[in-house]
Amino acid sequence: MEPLSLPALRRVAVCGGTHGNEMTGIYLVQEMQRKQRENGDNTWPAYVKTVLSNPKAVKECRRYIERDLNRCFTSAILSSSITETTPYEVQRAHELNAILGPKGSSEAFDLVCDLHNTTANMGVTVIAYTTKDYITMHIFKYLQAKISSVPVRLLMLDIPIPDAYSLESVGKHGFALEIGPQPNGVVRADVFNVMKEALLLALDWVQLFNSGSKMEGGQVEVFSFQKSVDYPRDPETRQITSAIHPQLQDKDFCLLQAGDPLFLSFSGETTTYQEREPLYPIFINECAYYEKGVAFQLVCKRTVNIPPVQIQKD
């Protein structure tokens, strides 16, 4: 099969601290910045810009100050006008769009990789908006082939780019690298090392691609978002009345069948899975999703074919 010709990836952005209490990306970006100060920009195979996305939230070790920054990159929000009362994160999204975008334009960075971690047992999850972003699909395939210490999976959101709300949607290509489990506000060396490995492999792939290698296509397994499930709550106070069931906790990407336990109430009753269709639960007991009304999400699995790719000849 003839490889698809794609332009070189001349400018790559690596972002951490988009959520100010997800420490792995923060410490990894700071470590990369330290190395760039020591060794100059030639440390990396392409021009790699490192960005600490939400410095105020990082300083306070909170997810965000006024609004979740990683929900602020829709075309609608990025084209809104800024006033004195605009929330800090919306202002910061405009700044980041000016630095790494503008989103959807020819001046945007070629590739944006945003580093996240989660309290859920998600291993390494590459999150993308479309299976047509073949650069991201190929990088995922490369990570999955090379990383053996934890599972590597691809989560597809299937949202049109103008509605895509997260930072990586500002680049021509982009993905979030979501790694867990790790508590917020904490760095674990094992999780840090996996993220460092994954990021260096992604940059390896960029170097291989930029140097003219033909990257083989093939089948890729994709998990597609279906819906979110909230915690059982008290109808009056809206307080949650159950925790994730011990048999579901940490079982991200393990197929749920009708009758499987989902929740254990604080007084001891079990709630079970009632869907007819077996689906895969993900982001089980993710800390930041309590406020979003999400106990876990459900995804289905499918397989897509991606073409071989090669750098466009000038």
Add this chain to the structure above:
Amino acid sequence: MEPLSLPALRRVAVCGGTHGNEMTGIYLVQEMQRKQRENGDNTWPAYVKTVLSNPKAVKECRRYIERDLNRCFTSAILSSSITETTPYEVQRAHELNAILGPKGSSEAFDLVCDLHNTTANMGVTVIAYTTKDYITMHIFKYLQAKISSVPVRLLMLDIPIPDAYSLESVGKHGFALEIGPQPNGVVRADVFNVMKEALLLALDWVQLFNSGSKMEGGQVEVFSFQKSVDYPRDPETRQITSAIHPQLQDKDFCLLQAGDPLFLSFSGETTTYQEREPLYPIFINECAYYEKGVAFQLVCKRTVNIPPVQIQKD
């Protein structure tokens, strides 16, 4: 041996949410309050008052708003005067001292149990200020004998009560129940169930004691605080430059010998344990201790004898 006579435990306080992002105590106290609304105060063997200690911080799911509440119960802070600029948590400490104390007085609650959780792998840890608090020592001994799912240990701070800074020091007897590992802002059913079991066992013990049973004494293993160890930090920025080493992570209460790995720097170098004396590490990688400059604490192990106790005859 003749049992030591001690007054009945007529008023017991169970507190959660002293740190507003430690969810187990918060949900357990809310569940107890729901049961008390349904069944009245006779739900429990003594008069049990349930307290949500820091409601503002609970609402924001943060450890504290202005100051760590659980460092505000020294006699000095409790006798300070309150003005308009007094931090919220100092004001709240005065309120709690009025409700559960006053600290050191004959009107204070007989027993205060404060529920905490930690990101460290601490199992069930009973924290006390003195081995002479025989009520706490006996309750610990009872929990250790009855709980089989996770290790149960006693941490002794050896601080005089006037300088004791945490909420349970307001009671005539008191202890903190520290359970982990659990991320902040998250409730795990396994951790919740262990805390519920431990608390119900503690209330069982109170009932046995109050009903006149002679409680046998014996040897108790105690871990005593020695010192804190900070993360390696950049001398200029004060940013941490290393994570807890993977071989130390989750190894709370496992004896450290000279040469054992402590830290792994973000660029890959290992730092080792250099003390001559083998000591036990605890609170390894506790989230809230980053800001306090504590990567872990070191404790030593000793054995103390406690006398049998029995309720004082009227």
